Amino acid sequence: MSVSLGSSSRDHEVVVDILGQQIRARRVGTNGDRALLREKLIECDNNPDVAAIGIGGCDIFLNAADRRFYFREIKDLVSCVQKTPVVDGSGLKGAVEGDTVRFMRDELGINFQGKNILVTSAIDRWGIAMACADADTQGVVGYGDLIYALGIPVIVHSRKVLTRLARMMMPIVAQLPFSWIYPSESDASTEPKRSAKTDKLYYDADIIVGDYKYVIQFMPDDLAGTIVITNTTTPDDIDFLHKRGVELVVTTTPRLEGRSFGTNVIEALLVAAKGSQGPLAPGEYLTCLKQEGFTPSVHYASKNEEIKR
Secondary structure, eight states: OEEESSOGGGOEEEEEEETTEEEEEEEEEOTTOHHHHHHHHHHHHTOTTOOOEEEESSOSEEEETTEEEEOHHHHHHGGGOOSSOEEOSGGGTTHHHHHHHHHHHHHSOOOOTTOOEEESOTTTTHHHHHHHHTTOOSSOEEEOHHHHHHOOOOOBOOHHHHHHHHHHHHHHHTTSOGGGTOOTTOOTTSOOOOOHHHHHHHHHOSEEESOHHHHTTTOOSOOTTOEEEESOOOHHHHHHHHHTTOOEEEESSOEETTEEOOHHHHHHHHHHHHTOSSOOOHHHHHHHHHHTTOOOEEEETTTTEEEOO
16 A cells, blocks of 8 residues: 555556555645645555555655665654555665666666766655766766756756755755655646756757656656656656657656556555565565566667556
8 A cells, every 4th residue: 555645646556466466546735735644654554465555756865975864744744653564666766776777778778878967856766866977978967966956056067066065955855845846746736846957958858757746746748759767657657758758758666557656656566565564675676566577667769658567
């Protein structure tokens, strides 16, 4: 069961066979209502049929720059869960998302050489951010943590500077209300907050990487030929990106019955399937997904179809 601070318009439910078991996965959004989210968490914790809980639209903690940073507000929010393992998707943001760059290179034949990459928030998705940095693109990798999360119009281009910023600022940022950092309840109908500066960020990028809500936060109308690597997309989201000229959309989590779920749902699904009382070891998530034949989902605008490999 996934309970999300995000929009209820993205709710979905599937039954999936995984690791030899049939498991029902359901996502329920609370439209930013923290009191309702807490109520739902308690309800799930007291339901014997719920084997694992995912919390979406927020993070309990982030793993970045060889540190773990807990968000005070979210940690307090999930403290009401006493009996059921609760995860936020952080387990998939390392090895699993980091492997997406290899998948694109080896399985899709994507050449990263000379490509300019915009990572909307590296601290939020450190695994794939570092995989982009290691791709040896000979292009420019820009990290947008300051502008996307904090509204400070500065792009960081150095991994060393990014690491120092994370270690210096995250202990402070983690004390702020989460809504100041991430627009949980927004969706594709939310008007992008564009400016000439943000338009240039997108126009200069060959590849845009990040959480879907950050990716569309400043998105201009025409991104012809761009590649987007993101998470949690519905068919409407894919259509939205293709209409803006995005040629290839790679979603880091697999599609289940027509749409991808958030990393928190996939992590909870794997925890439930393994019968674990807590998060799995980081590499175990990638091993389980490969064992089941799950790969990132791929959509080319020119083919207008999903490619399964």
